[in-house]
Amino acid sequence: METAQENTFSIDGHEFYFINEPDLCKNTKIGIFEHIRGLSIEIAAKTKDAKILRKNNVLDRYNTKGVVTLRFELEDIFRNDGIDRKFEVESNTILHSSYLTTYWDGLCYGEFFGVVKIKRNLIQIIGNWEGDKIFPINIQLYYDEDTLDWSKYIFTTEEELIVAPSEKVHRIDFKNGLTRFPETFERFVNLEMLYIGSYYNQDTQYNLELIPQWINKFKNLNTLVVSSANLETLPDQIGELAQLTHLHIDAPIKQIPDGIVRLPRLEILTLSYCNLELIPEQVDLPKLTSLNLKNNQLKTLPVAIFNQPCLKFLNLEDNPWEYLSPEFEKIPNLELELDYKIKFFDYDYKGADGLGTITWDDDVFYASGDSALMKSISDYWKNALPRKFQDDLTVLLKKALGFDFISKEDYQEVGNHRFGGLPDLPKDWEYPRFGENWREGKESNCYEFIGQINCAKVSHLQDYLPKSGMLYFFLSTIHEVYGGSNAAKVLFFDGDIKHLGSATKWNFTEEDYFETTSDIPYEGYKVNPYTFADLPDFYAVTSNKYILKNSTEGFKNALLEDDLGYEINELFEPFQKQDIAINSYGFSQHEYPEHVAAIGQRGNPMDWIILLKVPAVKDFHFGDAGDLFFLIHKSDLAKRNFNNVFCTMYSS
Structure with a gap:
């Protein structure tokens, strides 16, 4: 960045100076960073006129330090052998871009309208902030383009690539598809990532019908995504891309080259929404962790896939399977329709006691x-x-x-139907607990009490529950349900209610529970069955x-x-x-x-x-x-x- 005197930042005629002060958690930086598609511009500036600007409703009234920050993310910026673009901005949104927007902080509520000009070494932001009042913004900031890390920049248009020096092109993403591979692409020997088509949208079809054989010139390619294309075949040369770690193909292909299932570094292979009828028998993918074969025409699968040492995820949904080896059930994360699991695997329920099932009416x-x-x-x-x-x-x-709520629980009756509150457990039972409680003096957490049902009092209404006794329902925490584990605890007491102790004996506080902010997570209610x-x-x-x-x-x-x-x-x-x-x-x-x-x-x-x-x-x-x-x-x-x-x- 050149000398500060050449840089300007003014709002409503008041000067700001660019800052890089760690104590403010703000800084000015320009660069190309991981996980950002294009060029990131972050600007932080501070004024000595904060009091005046707050009074004039320019700065937010809580902005006591007089700091304004803004951020732009710009793509499709390469022109004329360097950066040279002008972007129009309306209502904080950059036109000609489907998702990149501006971000401002420190000003009164409003929106920016204007232009962003970016050249080889100069950034200009000129326009108006429009809220309760309109005031001009003028920013001029010099930077050094030679310091940018082009290996992380994602080129998104052919117009950019026509003029871009080949050594700067490491990543390409044509999210709107591609009709053909221009031969000029051959020169991008540093290419590491290539996306063609909409990765998440199978509803839109693009016209790409051919991947050229010279794709093997991309010796450094680690990610290849071709989505929603019209391809019917893939070139054998894809199997020569030894650095590939991620391959995604979504096109009406019926088979894949044998070399694809022998790529030494491949970790994620997605061949979904294709027309595949078979997978090569000889599979050697030592690094493969994820294989997605969803929505194909596969009838069986080579057992060799199961033998891949790192495979943890396998999606086999939406295929007309005729046979699958029982070995596939052992894969930790297998996505397959339940009907096929029952058909091909030992999927019988073993019973809560592990002794199998009995007949029922x-x-x-x-x-x-x-x-x-x-x-x-x-x-x-x-x-x-x-x-x-x-x-x-x-x-x-x-x-x-069903159960109708009658009134709040007063705990005058022991062993009644109840939801929320606390339970009437047998006098010799401990309240159920789980896990480790981090609070001092607490060894474990109380289950949240959901409800209790007196089976004898509903025996005349149905014939599937026990005819006597008490059913108690507990929940450890809702997060256990989200996590896919079994969060429930259901207890059954098959005895006389005279052996129950009143719920009033339990004196829990919120510290006894995992996440509740109340001494009783749910207020107790009496209910009537029907x-x-x-x-x-x-x-x-x-x-x-x-x-x-x-x-x-x-x-x-x-x-x-x-x-x-x-x-x-x-x-x-x-x-x-x-x-x-x-x-x-x-x-x-x-x-x-x-x-x-x-x-x-x-x-x-x-x-x-x-x-x-x-x-x-x-x-x-x-x-x-x-x-x-x-x-x-x-x-x-x-x-x-x-x-x-x-x-x-x-x-x-």
């Missing part, structure tokens, strides 16, 4: 056998649409147990086709191909309950909770039920006002074994 979970319950929704069949599919809908109706018939929400039925196992083809087709699901959801919405419930359905935009449980714990989704659904009611709010689910395998419920209850949640 499946009819008790459904509403069709309860004439009074079915009569309660008889009016809904009068509409022509549900009447047409009445048998299909009846098969899906569950006999759910039964209701529940239908699934068909929004995500395409991701949960197993639920239609007993449905007619006409009903399946209407749900999967037409808007029948939306119409049914709307018609039946008035009778679907949003209360705390047992054996109900749960809403999801993706897999239903039963599906999630089967993925995490094995077995068939139809063999899992929601033992408890807790929506966003009263003090219960999980995630973004989401629903918390406790799920149990029907065999474990028949055994009265609650040691492997699975916990998940849905949140928008």
